[in-house]
Amino acid sequence: MASNQGIGDSQIKDKISNTMVGFLGGGRMAQAMAKGFISSGLVRARNIIVSDKNEEMLDQLESIGVRTTMDNREVVSNSDLIVVAVKPHIVQPVLREVHQVVSPDKQLFVSIAAGVTIKSMEEDLPEGTRVVRVMPNVPALVQAGATVMSPGTHAVSDDAELVQELLKTIGICExxxxxxxxxxxxxSGSGPAYAFAAIESLADGGVKMGLPRSLAIKLAAQTLLGAAKMVLDTGKHPGELKDEVCSPGGTTICAMHTLEKQGFRGTLIDAVEAATLKARELGAKSANK
Ligand SMILES: NC(=O)c1ccc[n+]([C@@H]2O[C@H](COP(=O)([O-])OP(=O)(O)OC[C@H]3O[C@@H](n4cnc5c(N)ncnc54)[C@H](OP(=O)(O)O)[C@@H]3O)[C@@H](O)[C@H]2O)c1
Structure with a gap:
């Protein structure tokens, strides 16, 4: 990251509210982020412009008040901060398409594409373009997202602060x-899917044991939410919290034994490994394009 003096908190908020935000690709993540930014009150819907090739997506986006277009160049020409939100294999053609209308001194590119490296983005954009790569997740939609960001070679500390502050409107950002x-x-990028499957499975267990479906889903979801909040609020190790709820000879330790016998932890570790390796594979493809 290039060096630059940081700016104050209120100045960053002012800067965000005056920033025109563009999205290249208006699918699930772009919609989650755009809705999250608008709900936070820091970004006005009219300051967001989104392009997509899919008319259905554009209709969904228009319903939240943002401007839409089928022209990626129009997004870049009208934005200060451009979120690259197409699938990883579409990033290179889209960046080549908009290359001529990029102003490296004025615009900042924020890529959310899994596996697409900063180096390959910088190579596909005009020399000196500021790039920040981030990995958000879909709970951004309800301002409970988890994002990690990495500034590129030409990004300055103001860029990193701006992106971090913007992404904090939709959850945590490290x-x-x-x-x-x-x-x-x-x-965390793929993690919400594991959590949705866990909620569905817990609810299935409840239904099997006689609970109405809607009550079972509500209980399962609130249980994951509550347990997650306890980990974040108390700062305690999750293993310690688990031990605290397993009373000797009780129901919970019996359930834990069943989970251990079925390889619960190993399965989750394998899942994280599989998604990581897939992201790495996509990154290697983008580097060898
Ligand atoms: N979903 C997640 O949980 C998640 C989490 C973290 C990061 N990401 C990253 O976010 C990015 C988007 O993922 P997503 O799940 O939002 O995908 P998505 O729902 O498929 O959205 C991508 C959108 O881009 C459109 N598109 C295709 N070609 C285009 C082009 N040339 N110009 C403009 N738009 C174009 C697609 O239209 P068509 O459908 O017609 O092709 C689609 O509407 C990916 O790079 C992914 O790695 C996703």
Missing amino acids: EGPESLLDAVTGV
Whole structure:
């Protein structure tokens, strides 16, 4: 990251509210982020412009008040901060398409594409373009996202602060080296899917044991939410919290024994590894394009 003096908190908030935010690709993540930014009150819907090739996506986006277009160049020409939110294999063609309308001194590119490296982004954009690579997740939609960001070679500290502050409107945002982002994809980028499957399975268990489906889903979801909040609020190790709820000879330790016999922890570790390796594979492809 290039060096630059940081700016104050209220100045960053002012800067965010005056920033025109563009999205290249208006799918699930772009919609989650755009809705999160708007709900935070810091970004006005009219300051967001989104492009997509899919008319259905554009209709969904128009319903939240943002400007839409099918022209990626129009997004870049009208934005200060451009979120690259297309699938990883589409990043290179899209950046080549917009290359001519990029102003490296004025614009900042924020890529959310899994596995696409800062180096390959910088190579596909005009020399000196400021790039920040981030890995968000879909709970951004309800301002409970988890994002890690890594500034590129030409990004200055103001860029990192701006992106971090913007992403904090949709959850937590930590800064880390790019080398960690594939593992971040494995834990939090793909993680909501594991949590949704866990909620569904817990609810299935409840239904099997006689609970109405809607009550079972509500209980399962609130239980994951509550347990997660306890980990974050108390700062205690999750193993310690687990021990505290396993009373000797009780129901919970019997359930834990069943989970251990079925390889619960090993399965989750394998899942994180599989997603990380897939992100790494996508990154290697983008580096050898
Ligand atoms: N989903 C997640 O939980 C998550 C989490 C972290 C990061 N990410 C990253 O976020 C990015 C987007 O993922 P997503 O899940 O939001 O995908 P998505 O729902 O498929 O959204 C991508 C959108 O881009 C559109 N598109 C395709 N080609 C285009 C082009 N040339 N110009 C403009 N738009 C184009 C697609 O239209 P068509 O459908 O017509 O092709 C689609 O609407 C990916 O790079 C992914 O790695 C996703």
